[in-house]
Amino acid sequence: MINFPLPRLDKDEVLRNFLLKYCRIKPGGIWVDEKGKHKVGCFNCGDEKLVNRLMDGAKANLAVHDPPYNMVAFEFKNSGEFVKWCAGWVELSYKILEKDASFYVWLGADQKKNYEPFAEFIIMMKESGFTSKSFITMRNQRGYGTQKNWMSVRQELLYYVKGNPVFNVAGVYTDIPKVVKGYYKIVGGEKTENLERSKSDKIRAGNVWIDIQQVFHLMEENVNGCYAQKPLKAIDRIVKTSSSENDLIIDFFSHAGTTLLASEKNKRICYTVDIDPIYCEISIRRLENFRKTGKTGWQNSNPFADEILNDKEISAYLQNEYKLMDKL
Numbered sequence: 001m002i003n004f005p006l007p008r009l010d011k012d013e014v015l016r017n018f019l020l021k022y023c024r025i026k027p028g029g030i031w032v033d034e035k036g037k038h039k040v041g042c043f044n045c046g047d048e049k050l051v052n053r054l055m056d057g058a059k060a061n062l063a064v065h066d067p068p069y070n071m072v073a074f075e076f077k078n079s080g081e082f083v084k085w086c087a088g089w090v091e092l093s094y095k096i097l098e099k100d101a102s103f104y105v106w107l108g109a110d111q112k113k114n115y116e117p118f119a120e121f122i123i124m125m126k127e128s129g130f131t132s133k134s135f136i137t138m139r140n141q142r143g144y145g146t147q148k149n150w151m152s153v154r155q156e157l158l159y160y161v162k163g164n165p166v167f168n169v170a171g172v173y174t175d176i177p178k179v180v181k182g183y184y185k186i187v188g189g190e191k192t193e194n195l196e197r198s199k200s201d202k203i204r205a206g207n208v209w210i211d212i213q214q215v216f217h218l219m220e221e222n223v224n225g226c227y228a229q230k231p232l233k234a235i236d237r238i239v240k241t242s243s244s245e246n247d248l249i250i251d252f253f254s255h256a257g258t259t260l261l262a263s264e265k266n267k268r269i270c271y272t273v274d275i276d277p278i279y280c281e282i283s284i285r286r287l288e289n290f291r292k293t294g295k296t297g298w299q300n301s302n303p304f305a306d307e308i309l310n311d312k313e314i315s316a317y318l319q320n321e322y323k324l325m326d327k328l
């Protein structure tokens with residue numbers, strides 16, 4: 001593995017223009033997996049016509065969405081405008097989900113700005129038809145704001161349902177060992193410790209997830225060039241718990257293709273969307289790379305390494321701008 005990271009691809013026009021040549025799907029297009037399973041669409045997920053074209057009459061069992069926070073069409077918006085935009089794709093999701101289905105959404109709460117857009121979003125959801133089920137907190141390892149505040153290490157994940165979907169949590173254990181003693185119950189006249197209460201020496205997943213490593217460059221699953229990749233283990237947990245084999249999963253904000261990969265790993269089908277052809281291409285490449293090598297990402301290399309290395313001009317540009325390829 002060569003040391004070949006990339007900068008954020010949304011912030012570098014020169015690199016973006018170079019990479020666009022290698023993107024298989026153009027805006028408005030849909031990539032259909034050769035193996036006849038997954039699909040990746042390149043469009044605005046609020047576009048009902050294109051969403052319907054992607055679904056082609058199918059209904060999904062699970063939605064896992066991770067929208068850009070307070071951004072609409074790559075411009076910062078106030079919380080009200082952002083949530084109005086969210087209401088559109090939430091409504092669309094409701095329409096394309098089965099009558100019994102789960103809906104998860106990752107949502108920020110900006111502590112410097114009245115915890116936006118969290119409050120407006122959950123109020124909007126009251127009218128969506130979905131029923132609230134759980135507010136999950138995932139703990140990050142690296143935080144910010146430690147000098148005059150509690151270190152910010154939380155990511156918020158909201159879980160809603162439509163109807164009465166599957167919930168296979170019984171089989172889903174964390175990697176957190178049972179260590180806290182003290183809670184007990186009298187069973188058959190005997191006092192049993194909480195540590196004795198199930199066969200596993202690990203605890204079941206609750207709504208606080210502290211056993212998931214944030215993605216960073218030394219991890220195999222790292223996808224350089226992405227800036228908002230969710231840990232595969234988190235999406236894997238959602239997929240295993242809230243869907244069954246061969247179920248259809250939708251994700252309107254594909255980015256590094258984490259839901260696509262978790263679906264492939266767990267024998268589900270995924271229809272995913274990203275407005276940016278580069279992230280669509282990355283998602284497809286991540287799936288293909290996984291099928292070919294069993295690897296979940298590129299660690300410290302990147303999905304476009306071959307194309308970049310074969311082009312002297314762009315290699316020189318990256319070297320000059322970022323000194324990224326020191327070890328080449």
Ligand SMILES: C[S@@+](CC[C@H](N)C(=O)[O-])C[C@H]1O[C@@H](n2cnc3c(N)ncnc32)[C@H](O)[C@@H]1O
Nearest residue numbers: 044045066228229230253255256258274275276
């Ligand atoms: C926070 S990232 C999603 C991260 C993803 N869960 C992962 O693990 O890689 C948000 C993505 O949404 C895409 N996006 C932004 N606006 C969109 C829209 N209107 N329709 C579809 N995709 C959009 C962005 O290009 C970006 O890749």
